[in-house]
Amino acid sequence: xxxxxxxxxxxxxxxxxxxAGALDEVAKIIKPGIxxxxxxxxxxxxxxxxxxxxxxxxxxGFPKSxxxxxxxxxxxxxxxxKNLKDGDIINVDVTALKDGWHGDTSRMFEIGKxxxxxxxxxxxxxxxxxxxxxxxxxxxxxxxxxxxxxxxVEANGFSVVQDFCGHGTGESFHCAPNVLHYGKKGTxxxxxxxxxxTIEPMINSGNYETKILNDGWTAVxxxxxxxxxxEHTVGITKxxxxxxxxxxxxx
Ligand code: MF3
Ligand code: CO
Ligand code: CO
Numbered sequence: 001x002x003x004x005x006x007x008x009x010x011x012x013x014x015x016x017x018x019x020a021g022a023l024d025e026v027a028k029i030i031k032p033g034i035x036x037x038x039x040x041x042x043x044x045x046x047x048x049x050x051x052x053x054x055x056x057x058x059x060x061g062f063p064k065s066x067x068x069x070x071x072x073x074x075x076x077x078x079x080x081x082k083n084l085k086d087g088d089i090i091n092v093d094v095t096a097l098k099d100g101w102h103g104d105t106s107r108m109f110e111i112g113k114x115x116x117x118x119x120x121x122x123x124x125x126x127x128x129x130x131x132x133x134x135x136x137x138x139x140x141x142x143x144x145x146x147x148x149x150x151x152x153v154e155a156n157g158f159s160v161v162q163d164f165c166g167h168g169t170g171e172s173f174h175c176a177p178n179v180l181h182y183g184k185k186g187t188x189x190x191x192x193x194x195x196x197x198t199i200e201p202m203i204n205s206g207n208y209e210t211k212i213l214n215d216g217w218t219a220v221x222x223x224x225x226x227x228x229x230x231e232h233t234v235g236i237t238k239x240x241x242x243x244x245x246x247x248x249x250x251x
Pocket of ligand 3: 093094095104105106200231
């Protein structure tokens with residue numbers, strides 16, 4: 001690989017590991033009774049302590065350091081004084097900006113004992129992301145990613161959100177290409193080695209439609225059904241990809 005790609009991968013690797021580390025810290029403390037503001041504070045401090053900046057903070061006016069999206073919230077939930085309760089599911093989405101480069105990742109957390117359906121939604125969402133990551137390499141089409149996710153999700157009776165997508169990332173938080181989580185194999189741009197982008201499927205247990213609440217940020221399912229999401233930042237290589245935001249806890 002050329003030097004420019006080496007540098008962008010190395011910088012994103014560092015930012016990505018800080019973002020993943022923040023979620024590893026969240027995993028240690030998250031439980032019934034905790035507020036989403038406490039999660040936000042932990043993410044802010046961990047990212048800061050690692051010499052990075054929380055990219056969501058003040059991004060287009062977003063007021064907090066991470067997004068906390070509970071139950072029927074699809075994405076961009078704003079941390080608040082509300083307590084998490086037994087049976088809730090929550091996505092925590094963090095982005096570390098380190099040395100000019102971004103690492104963007106999110107995971108689901110189970111609060112206490114969750115329903116079998118919620119568990120199945122979380123597992124299906126995670127598996128759809130990992131199945132898409134498995135096919136990544138130079139030469140495949142963007143549409144192959146969306147098709148892989150959509151096929152798995154719909155086979156399990158769930159639906160793919162269409163109003164939000166993955167995105168190129170690097171020195172900008174969000175840039176081209178748009179990475180749709182639905183679509184047709186063999187369509188769209190071909191991947192080239194050196195590309196860095198996120199895949200971040202949002203999957204609903206009911207209908208795919210969403211709406212934005214009056215705070216201007218919080219996206220929820222229109223039918224109030226549960227929604228889940230996982231996100232990784234990945235870099236494309238000739239043979240496959242590198243996951244920059246993998247958890248050290250998974251080693
Ligand atoms: N981290 C989100 C993403 O995956 C973006 C959050 S932007 C914010 O792209 F302003 F809502 F924080
Ligand atoms: Co993202
Ligand atoms: Co994100």
